[in-house]
C-alpha cells in the first residue's frame with residue numbers, strides 16, 4: 001500500500017526546518033581507538049578470551065598437533081550427539097563429519113567466524129550462500145571456529161575493517177551478525193537466564 | 208494515540224500504594240544504575256563518543272528529509288521496499304495490507320517501541336492475523352493483557368510467582384519457580400511460533416542512509432529469529448532513527464549497549480541490508496521498511512524541543528530518574544516512561560491531554576547527565592511547560608488568580624525578616640492542633656495536599672535565627 005500524499009506531507013513538514021550546509025564527516029578511526037587496548041595479536045586474543053568468558057561464553061584454543069575434526073569430534077562425543085548442522089567454508093571445508101542436519105533439528109551448529117572484537121568479546125559473522133544464518137541461531141549449542149588473525153581491538157576498528165572489506169558498500173552482504181556470548185535475558189525478576197531463544201552455549205575454538 | 212487525559216497524579220498514587228512494585232523498582236533502578244556506571248567508566252573515550260553522537264544526530268534531524276530520501280533509495284537498490292506512514296493508522300494499514308497480499312496468518316514480533324506506539328498488535332489481531340510478541344518480557348506482558356513497564360525490561364513489575372502461575376495456567380505445566388525453567392518453557396512455546404510464522408515484524412535501532420542497512424540490537428535472539436526465519440520481514444522505524452554513514456554505527460552501538468544495560472556489547476546485533484540474496488539458503492524473501500512519522504516531523508520543526516528526536520531509546524534517563532524510581536512506568540500513561548516519556552508523549556500526542564507530563568521532573572538534570580546523546584532535558588521540560596502555560600492563559604483560569612495571591616503573600620513574607628519572624632511565631636502557636644512527634648501531619652485545606660503523602664517538620668519554638676543571635680550575643684553583633 002502506498003500513501004503518496006504521506007510522503008509529500010512528511011517531506012514538506014521537514015523542509016520547513018532551518019537549513020544549514022551539511023557538515024563534513026571526520027574520520028573516526030583514530031579518535032576512538034582506545035589506548036588501553038593491546039595491539040599485538042596475542043594480546044588481542046587474550047582480551048577476547050577474557051571478555052568472551054565474562055559473558056558466559058566458552059573458549060578453547062586448538063592444540064598445535066590436533067586437527068579441527070578431532071577436536072570437534074571430541075565435543076560431539078562429550079555431548080553425545082550426531083545431529084550437527086555446519087558450514088563448509090574456510091577451515092570447515094576439510095571437516096570430516098558425516099551427517100549434516102537441518103539447523104531446525106540439529107543439536108549443534110558449527111560455523112566459522114569472519115571477525116572478532118577483542119574488547120567486547122564479540123563474534124562477527126557475515127551471511128552468504130555458503131554461510132547460512134540459521135546455523136548459529138537455531139541449535140541449542142553453537143560452536144564457532146575463529147581464526148586468531150581476524151581479531152580486531154574494538155568495534156570502531158571493526159567498522160573500519162568492514163569498510164575496507166567491502167570497498168564500496170553496494171556489495172554489503174544481507175546480514176552481518178554480532179554475537180557476544182549465549183542468548184540471554186533478565187526479564188524474570190532480573191535473573192540472568194541463558195538460551196531463551198538463541199543458543200544457550202557458545203563454544204569458540206581458536207585456530 | 209491517547210484518547211483520555213493522562214492523570215499522572217492519580218496514576219502515581221496508585222503505584223505508590225503497591226509495596227511489591229516499590230521493591231521491584233528500587234532493586235531494578237539500583238542495579239541498572241550501577242552496571243551502567245561501571246560500563247561507562249571502562250572506556251576512556253566515553254565523552255567523545257557522546258559528543259560525536261550528538262553532533263551526528265543534530266545533523267540528521269536538520270536534514271532529515273534528504274536523509275530519508277537517501278535511505279529510501281538505498282533500500283530500493285538492495286531489493287527492499289519503503290512505505291511512508293504519516294500516522295499510526297496508516298502504518299498499521301500498511302502492515303496489514305502486506306500481510307493480506309501475501310496470505311499471512313501467523314506473525315512473530317520482536318520488541319519495538321514504534322509498534323507499541325501505534326498499537327499494531329491490536330490492529331492485526333482484530334483482523335484475524337495471529338500476532339505473537341517473542342521477547343520474553345513482552346510475551347509475558349502480552350499473555351496477561353498488560354502494557355510494558357519499561358522500554359528495555361518490559362516485565363519488571365511481574366514477580367517470578369506471577370509468571371509461574373501465568374505459565375501454568377496458559378500451558379498446563381507445573382508451577383516452576385526457577386527462572387531458567389520458566390525461560391525454557393517460553394523457548395519451547397515460542398520456537399513453535401517461529402517455525403510456523405509467515406511474517407516477522409521488528410523495530411529498528413538505527414538505519415544507515417548510505418547503505419540501506421538497519422541495525423537491530425537485542426539479547427535474546429528473538430529478533431534474529433523473527434528477521435531470519437519467516438519469508439517476509441517488515442521493519443518499522445520512527446523517521447528519526449537515521450544514521451548517515453555505515454561506520455558511524457560503531458559510535459551508536461557502543462553508546463547504546465553500555466547505556467541501556469551496562470553491557471560492553473549487547474548479545475546480538477544484526478545489520479540487515481535488504482532481503483536474502485540469490486542463492487542464499489535463509490533470510491526473508493521480502494523486506495519492507497515502514498517510515499513512521501506520527502508527529503515526529505512536527506517536533507523536528509521546533510528549535511526548542513527538536514533534540515527530543517536525538518533519543519536512541521537506551522532507557523538510562525528512566526533508570527536514573529528519582530521520580531520514575533518511585534512511581535514506575537505505568538504512571539506516565541503511554542508507551543514511553545521516565546524523562547524521555549515525559550517529553551516525547553506530549554509532543555507526539557494532544558498537548559492538552561498530556562499536560563501533566565512535562566511537570567513530572569524536579570529539573571535535577573540527572574537525565575541530561577546520563578543521556579548518551581546529551582539531551583538537555585531541563586531545557587526541553589521548561590519550554591514545554593511554557594507552551595502549556597501559554598495555551599492555558601488563553602482561557603480565564605480561577606486557579607491562576609489564586610496562585611497569584613498565594614505567591615504574593617509568600618513573596619512578601621519571605622522578603623522581609625520582620626514578617627518572616629512574625630509569621631514563624633504565629634505558626635508556632637497555630638500548629639499546636641496538628642503537631643505530633645515534632646511533625647505536622649494532616650494540615651487543613653488548602654495545605655492538606657502537602658501533608659497527604661509526607662509530614663512537615665514542625666515550627667520550632669526556638670528557631671535557627673534566634674539561636675544564631677544568642678550564640679553571638681556575648682561577642683557582640685551576630686554576623687548576618
Ligand code: SF4
Nearest residue numbers: 518519521522524578
Ligand atoms: S533520552 Fe537519552 S537517556 Fe533517555 S532513553 Fe533516550 S537516549 Fe537514552
